[in-house]
Amino acid sequence: MVKLKGNAVIGQSGGPTCVINRSLVAAVEELKKSSLITGIFGARHGVEGILKEEFIDLKKQSRTTLARVVETPGAALGSTRKRPREGDDDCVKIFEVFRKYDVRYFFYIGGGDSAQTANTISALARSQGYDFRTFHIPKTIDNDLIGSDHTPGYATAARFVACAFMGDDLDNRSLKGVKVNVVMGRRAGYLTAASVLGKLDEESGPHLVYFPERRFDIDRFIDDVDAVFGRLGRCVVAVSEGIATGPEDKDLIVTQAGEMLLKESVRMEMPRDAFGHPQLSGTGILADYLVYRVRRLLEPKYEALKKKFRIRGDTFGYLQRSFPGVLSEVDAREAAQVGKLAVQFALSSDIDGSVVIQRKSGPRYAVEITYAPLAEVARGEAEMPDHFINQAGNYVTQAFIDYARPLVGRLPKIGLIQKSLVPKR
Amino acid sequence: MVKLKGNAVIGQSGGPTCVINRSLVAAVEELKKSSLITGIFGARHGVEGILKEEFIDLKKQSRTTLARVVETPGAALGSTRKRPREGDDDCVKIFEVFRKYDVRYFFYIGGGDSAQTANTISALARSQGYDFRTFHIPKTIDNDLIGSDHTPGYATAARFVACAFMGDDLDNRSLKGVKVNVVMGRRAGYLTAASVLGKLDEESGPHLVYFPERRFDIDRFIDDVDAVFGRLGRCVVAVSEGIATGPEDKDLIVTQAGEMLLKESVRMEMPRDAFGHPQLSGTGILADYLVYRVRRLLEPKYEALKKKFRIRGDTFGYLQRSFPGVLSEVDAREAAQVGKLAVQFALSSDIDGSVVIQRKSGPRYAVEITYAPLAEVARGEAEMPDHFINQAGNYVTQAFIDYARPLVGRLPKIGLIQKSLVPKR
Numbered sequence: 001m002v003k004l005k006g007n008a009v010i011g012q013s014g015g016p017t018c019v020i021n022r023s024l025v026a027a028v029e030e031l032k033k034s035s036l037i038t039g040i041f042g043a044r045h046g047v048e049g050i051l052k053e054e055f056i057d058l059k060k061q062s063r064t065t066l067a068r069v070v071e072t073p074g075a076a077l078g079s080t081r082k083r084p085r086e087g088d089d090d091c092v093k094i095f096e097v098f099r100k101y102d103v104r105y106f107f108y109i110g111g112g113d114s115a116q117t118a119n120t121i122s123a124l125a126r127s128q129g130y131d132f133r134t135f136h137i138p139k140t141i142d143n144d145l146i147g148s149d150h151t152p153g154y155a156t157a158a159r160f161v162a163c164a165f166m167g168d169d170l171d172n173r174s175l176k177g178v179k180v181n182v183v184m185g186r187r188a189g190y191l192t193a194a195s196v197l198g199k200l201d202e203e204s205g206p207h208l209v210y211f212p213e214r215r216f217d218i219d220r221f222i223d224d225v226d227a228v229f230g231r232l233g234r235c236v237v238a239v240s241e242g243i244a245t246g247p248e249d250k251d252l253i254v255t256q257a258g259e260m261l262l263k264e265s266v267r268m269e270m271p272r273d274a275f276g277h278p279q280l281s282g283t284g285i286l287a288d289y290l291v292y293r294v295r296r297l298l299e300p301k302y303e304a305l306k307k308k309f310r311i312r313g314d315t316f317g318y319l320q321r322s323f324p325g326v327l328s329e330v331d332a333r334e335a336a337q338v339g340k341l342a343v344q345f346a347l348s349s350d351i352d353g354s355v356v357i358q359r360k361s362g363p364r365y366a367v368e369i370t371y372a373p374l375a376e377v378a379r380g381e382a383e384m385p386d387h388f389i390n391q392a393g394n395y396v397t398q399a400f401i402d403y404a405r406p407l408v409g410r411l412p413k414i415g416l417i418q419k420s421l422v423p424k425r
Numbered sequence: 426m427v428k429l430k431g432n433a434v435i436g437q438s439g440g441p442t443c444v445i446n447r448s449l450v451a452a453v454e455e456l457k458k459s460s461l462i463t464g465i466f467g468a469r470h471g472v473e474g475i476l477k478e479e480f481i482d483l484k485k486q487s488r489t490t491l492a493r494v495v496e497t498p499g500a501a502l503g504s505t506r507k508r509p510r511e512g513d514d515d516c517v518k519i520f521e522v523f524r525k526y527d528v529r530y531f532f533y534i535g536g537g538d539s540a541q542t543a544n545t546i547s548a549l550a551r552s553q554g555y556d557f558r559t560f561h562i563p564k565t566i567d568n569d570l571i572g573s574d575h576t577p578g579y580a581t582a583a584r585f586v587a588c589a590f591m592g593d594d595l596d597n598r599s600l601k602g603v604k605v606n607v608v609m610g611r612r613a614g615y616l617t618a619a620s621v622l623g624k625l626d627e628e629s630g631p632h633l634v635y636f637p638e639r640r641f642d643i644d645r646f647i648d649d650v651d652a653v654f655g656r657l658g659r660c661v662v663a664v665s666e667g668i669a670t671g672p673e674d675k676d677l678i679v680t681q682a683g684e685m686l687l688k689e690s691v692r693m694e695m696p697r698d699a700f701g702h703p704q705l706s707g708t709g710i711l712a713d714y715l716v717y718r719v720r721r722l723l724e725p726k727y728e729a730l731k732k733k734f735r736i737r738g739d740t741f742g743y744l745q746r747s748f749p750g751v752l753s754e755v756d757a758r759e760a761a762q763v764g765k766l767a768v769q770f771a772l773s774s775d776i777d778g779s780v781v782i783q784r785k786s787g788p789r790y791a792v793e794i795t796y797a798p799l800a801e802v803a804r805g806e807a808e809m810p811d812h813f814i815n816q817a818g819n820y821v822t823q824a825f826i827d828y829a830r831p832l833v834g835r836l837p838k839i840g841l842i843q844k845s846l847v848p849k850r
Contacts, residue, residue: 016599055847068840074595076842167747170499174441265690282737284709312707314742322592325837412750415493417501422480
């Protein structure tokens with residue numbers, strides 16, 4: 001194996017998480033140990049920083065700074081939605097910059113898009129005969145990377161969502177009604193599924209959970225809510241922001257919500273994200289629409305029965321990936337490990353790859369962290385497996401709970417009052 | 426003083442908090458010590474439970490249960506928005522029930538409305554010559570009770586909001602843009618003001634804060650956002666759900682949002698809460714409307730300058746009052762103290778009252794917990810004092826920070842990377 005000596009660039013890409021900086025700092029600490037690495041350059045806002053030649057000198061960061069950054073949510077170097085494609089001018093430009101700065105190692109922390117970027121750059125290096133190592137360091141709260149049991153970032157976001165539903169269910173027990181909570185996840189329902197992990201008993205919410213992996217039927221949804229509300233006088237629902245009636249953007253329920261609430265009233269096109277898809281996060285429109293649809297049908301029904309019908313909707317939004325101080329210990333540990341191991345793999349082998357986490361079978365939670373070819377992880381996104389969703393498509397299975405519980409860790413201990421009633425006089 | 430012997434009823438009312446059960450359990454523990462108290466009855470869903478004679482036997486709760494309930498957000502007995510008024514049939518009925526069950530002590534945990542209910546019942550008891558003690562135990566995340574420096578429930582909700590903005594600002598540094606976050610608080614801006622408490626430096630968000638105490642001007646708001654975005658390339662905004670152009674319901678910005686987004690498109694009246702006011706929480710409509718208004722003006726402006734203009738809105742919703750595990754230690758302690766002292770006051774004096782927290786002057790945080798006449802606390806709600814809001818009405822003052830910081834406690838330690846750039850080649 002050729003001992004490749006030169007500078008290393010590290011960058012962060014995509015939606016930030018609460019543990020993405022743990023991967024960054026662990027990689028930096030590991031890079032510092034190697035005599036092959038001359039400079040450690042942090043690209044500001046991922047590939048944008050490479051293109052603009054905006055690098056932070058990561059060797060100049062004090063121990064105190066790095067120790068603080070470890071604990072800090074968000075992407076310390078800045079992130080980006082930019083995704084250069086093979087054949088782009090940007091790819092050529094990135095290469096010019098890497099040559100100019102004698103960059104021989106590139107580490108990119110991110111999701112599937114970032115694996116794609118790393119893969120494109122890896123291919124370009126090979127085609128140009130430039131000696132170069134690239135490693136993708138996995139990160140995504142969506143938990144949808146191919147080849148991994150789970151992805152750093154997910155477990156902490158899942159813990160936040162589980163805690164959020166614990167609290168919200170207690171709030172809903174206090175003041176009864178229907179509550180619809182929208183959870184992040186465009187294509188994968190993992191984060192929405194985590195809503196069930198803090199349930200105290202059979203009567204606890206969420207009572208219904210809807211995933212992007214199953215076609216959403218608004219009439220069945222309203223029937224489901226009606227059934228739970230009729231039985232318990234309340235109903236807490238977890239809905240993935242990506243619920244849809246089909247695979248196209250136009251099939252997203254949020255698109256229908258936008259058509260109704262924005263296009264008709266303010267003659268505005270549905271806001272779109274950096275990739276031109278309908279914007280799912282950072283708007284309450286899906287929750288408001290679902291609340292509107294349920295209220296329109298069920299409020300008159302229950303009012304006719306002289307029963308109060310209260311309904312509210314919340315969208316958990318960016319707090320799911322950024323709220324500080326609510327950490328999965330497993331996630332914190334593994335986020336550091338994937339950063340450290342990416343560097344070790346890059347320095348000790350002559351392949352480019354993506355770090356993957358595999359779970360060992362057995363009664364106790366244990367993982368093996370290894371790597372896969374970049375092209376494999378860059379292939380696309382994984383959905384939740386079928387056996388994590390129930391037959392009716394409105395709840396998780398025990399298999400999901402067994403899968404997710406060790407990741408999220410012990411949740412806050414709470415309890416309900418015992419219903420020993422005073423005899424009526 | 427007459428030694429009044431009989432049963433005690435305790436109830437919870439209004440929006441729940443994360444520490445309302447600490448007041449409940451502390452009161453129960455204190456009631457258990459007294460030989461004057463025969464039974465301790467928990468009213469299910471406040472006055473609703475009294476009217477339906479649904480009482481939980483709180484003497485029958487195990488130590489383990491009570492220890493768990495202490496840690497649990499939400500109202501363990503159930504809460505209510507029902508507010509009986511003097512002269513109501515309900516008030517007469519409550520009295521019949523109290524007589525029938527030999528209730529001689531009534532403790533009501535809640536906000537200004539609950540103080541009013543307690544006051545009404547106290548007056549009724551006096552007018553009927555029924556020997557009876559009532560105490561109001563303060564609780565509200567709005568922090569708007571008359572006569573108190575602050576109210577149990579506020580500090581924990583404020584801590585959540587401060588943490589939420591810490592994380593959201595880091596997210597916004599990662600992927601720059603405008604972010605509008607709507608915070609609870611119909612008439613008082615205390616909770617929205619808490620958004621600033623976790624700021625790391627001058628460049629940290631929130632950069633702008635808007636309160637119900639100041640008339641909201643949408644044009645000035647957009648100008649403010651434009652100025653910050655022009656300077657930093659990003660802008661994080663905290664907006665109280667109660668912002669308005671005047672004192673009436675029709676003046677609420679959420680009403681204008683509802684007119685535009687609901688009335689025009691789905692021909693729906695603005696959803697209303699239990700009191701017939703426009704519903705502020707449990708909908709994302711205010712954030713979506715503000716985002717729409719800002720985007721319509723500023724997106725074309727920045728696009729003409731070839732600058733990307735990204736804007737998102739979140740509504741923090743019910744998580745602010747229910748998220749478990751994020752606790753202000755001061756709040757936890759004081760919530761228990763007001764419960765315990767309410768019982769001590771009721772048992773040792775022959776007046777009815779409301780527990781109030783007063784802050785002692787001096788360099789270290791210290792309080793005195795005493796009581797005020799019920800009628801005084803029942804008078805209405807307090808707004809934030811003028812000197813907590815800056816001249817422009819778009820930020821807090823240092824006086825607010827000095828007031829709030831000891832309540833919220835130490836926030837998670839985070840830090841930014843140092844901007845030591847690699848010299849360009």
